[in-house]
Amino acid sequence: MTATTMSSKRGVLIVVVGPTGSGKSALAVELAKHLRAPIISTDSRQVFRGMPIGTAQPTAEELAAAKHYFIADREVEDDFNCGKFEVEALALLDKLFAESDYVVAVGGSGLYVQALCEGMDDLPDADPAIRESLKQRLANEGLESLVAELRVRDAKYAEEVDICNPARVMRALEVCLSTGRPYSEQRKGTTAERSFNIVKIGTEMPRDVLYDRINRRVDMMVAEGLEAEARAMYPKRHLNALQTVGYRELFDYFDGECTFEEAVELVKRNSRRYAKRQLTWFRRDPHTAWFNPNDIPAILAHIASFKP
């Protein structure tokens, strides 16, 4: 990014990414305090109310230290996705940058970060009726049937999708059906222009240290009352918001499918796997500079090179 393009921008969005349990939230608060910046969350689960422990939402202390957005500000019944997030977050940033040179974004949802920084193509939300019928067909006719239809409606995309992945096949079909046009034709893959500069910071640490932190954090969640939180959500377990590590495993325990101890072990394992997937996602972005999350001076120095 050149100095001339930078000078036309309104401010700097500091995007903190990294695997779960790597200290993103705490780092974000530190940066927010130093830069007098608000924080917006790029986490697909922390947006919901009623699940503060299992999703490791910022603590009351952290929330008091900086203004947070997209934290526990909607119900689990509400539809939310990366597309909605992009629209709402951009509108919010427009206001925030009117008052602050810096805004910090933190969260572990790679797709949300992508939506915020690169933008999503203009594709429709899922039509509930279409999605439901596709789910039925998947259950009744199998994935092959859906793949066959995709070949007819969008041969190009059928060639490149992972045809073993029902979620991808269904989404493509869903877009074809709701727009009457091939999915691949509408998927531009272009990177949106943003009115602010973006600095991406990744939190990095040795794998064994990370895993140890994750394991201990799960134990802490249990100590803080994860079970009761999950039990309160049990009646809503079919909602997408509850398809979340830390809850699904306890739902299985409530259903008598495993012991409590086994459920907790699974929460740990699935958190580790989630962390690994996050790393795979975030490592791919060459714009991310990786730091030890405790090395605030180095991180601030890096940010300073992107003055608004």
Place this chain on the structure above:
RNA sequence: GGUCUGAUGGGCGAGUGGCUUAACCAACGGUCUGCAAAACCGUCUACAGCGGUUCGAAUCCGCUUCAGACCU
């Protein structure tokens, strides 16, 4: 000292001469454009050691080492 049993990849655990990548778990790598903490894909070829029998041995025989059980 003697007898017996066992020794399989990080773990568990099949497989008793000739497709076995056993399976599973963990771990690791990867994919990713509206359910993304989701949904997927891939990798990890071991048989305690040595020698022998055989066209061919994880599988049969002998010795060695180790572990366990039992006997004196």
